[in-house]
Amino acid sequence: MVSSSQKILVTGGSGFIGTHTVLQLLQGGFAVSIIDNFDNSVIAAVDRVRELVGPQLSQNLDFTLGDLRIKDDLEKLFSKTKFDAVIHFAGLKAVGESVANPRRYFDNNLVGTINLYEVMAKYNCKKMVFSSSATVYGQPDTIPCVEDFKLQAMNPYGRTKLFLEEIARDIQIAEPEWKIILLRYFNPVGAHESGKLGEDPRGIPNNLMPYIHQVAVGRLPALNVYGHDYPTRDGSAVRDYIHVMDLADGHIAAVRKLFATENIGCTAYNLGTGRGTSVLEMVSAFEKASGKVIVYLSDIHTCIFYAQ
Numbered sequence: 001m002v003s004s005s006q007k008i009l010v011t012g013g014s015g016f017i018g019t020h021t022v023l024q025l026l027q028g029g030f031a032v033s034i035i036d037n038f039d040n041s042v043i044a045a046v047d048r049v050r051e052l053v054g055p056q057l058s059q060n061l062d063f064t065l066g067d068l069r070i071k072d073d074l075e076k077l078f079s080k081t082k083f084d085a086v087i088h089f090a091g092l093k094a095v096g097e098s099v100a101n102p103r104r105y106f107d108n109n110l111v112g113t114i115n116l117y118e119v120m121a122k123y124n125c126k127k128m129v130f131s132s133s134a135t136v137y138g139q140p141d142t143i144p145c146v147e148d149f150k151l152q153a154m155n156p157y158g159r160t161k162l163f164l165e166e167i168a169r170d171i172q173i174a175e176p177e178w179k180i181i182l183l184r185y186f187n188p189v190g191a192h193e194s195g196k197l198g199e200d201p202r203g204i205p206n207n208l209m210p211y212i213h214q215v216a217v218g219r220l221p222a223l224n225v226y227g228h229d230y231p232t233r234d235g236s237a238v239r240d241y242i243h244v245m246d247l248a249d250g251h252i253a254a255v256r257k258l259f260a261t262e263n264i265g266c267t268a269y270n271l272g273t274g275r276g277t278s279v280l281e282m283v284s285a286f287e288k289a290s291g292k293v294i295v296y297l298s299d300i301h302t303c304i305f306y307a308q
Helices: 016-027 043-058 071-080 095-100 102-122 156-174 208-216 244-260 279-290
Strands: 007-011 031-036 061-065 085-088 127-133 179-185 187-189 223-225 241-243 266-271 294-298 301-305
Touching: 007 016, 016 031, 016 043, 016 244, 031 071, 043 061, 061 071, 071 102, 085 102, 085 244, 095 102, 095 156, 102 156, 127 156, 127 244, 156 179, 156 266, 179 244, 187 208, 187 244, 208 223, 208 279, 208 294, 223 279, 241 244, 244 266, 279 294
Parallel strands: 007 031, 007 085, 031 061, 085 127, 127 179, 179 266, 187 241, 223 294
Antiparallel strands: 294 301
16 A cells, blocks of 8 residues: 655656656655756756646655765755655666767766765665666667667677676675666557646757657757658657556556566566567658648658648
């Protein structure tokens, strides 16, 4: 039985996946504390979570402005609040940026997480759900991916996730009282049904769906579609897209498993649909749902994609 006496720390909780998960945690009866440095998010997103859950459940939500790389920020938080578990989202996630500036990713993703483990251990909080990624599989020989596939990340971002998975396994082996669930996401998309939460990255989006959004509202002129001769249904690239609310519910299920199950150890689970959707299919689906026409550039051709 879960009650608000069980307090969950959500690092990076004001981000895209974080806000949707915090919402579901509050509605699921948990008390939640967020720590975030607003590297790619805003306090307005936390305010919208409060608005959606209402004044009563909002009393079970706290926010701290802090950076995991600054251990004192974590010390101050853990010294005043006893946490029962942590959901760890905080980190940078753009593949291209990680290739151009790997040291920024090593500093943010690795150092911040190591600090978090150290402070969690000091305050005897040894339950974690870790936000990992399907990038740890690299380019697998077969699809769909399953959890026992070879791990072979192919870029600095993916390697930070793989390194952190290895660190989690090492910590749990050395200290068996730890319970750690690694959630390997595929491609999160969508928004809360209210429209008050969603993905709105700063700068040029790195992911397909927010790029389509920005074309639809006129913030960007056209969608660039790279490749038209993939061995797929329509020649465009195919990815496994999972709705962010399903992803959030996956985190709630993982947290409940931490409390309900002994001998979890350090266990990985994929979070996806197992079904692929192409870039052009995604464009078509968006057009049908929104009534907008999405202009896209395919290699050197400019096209207007009309939904059928």
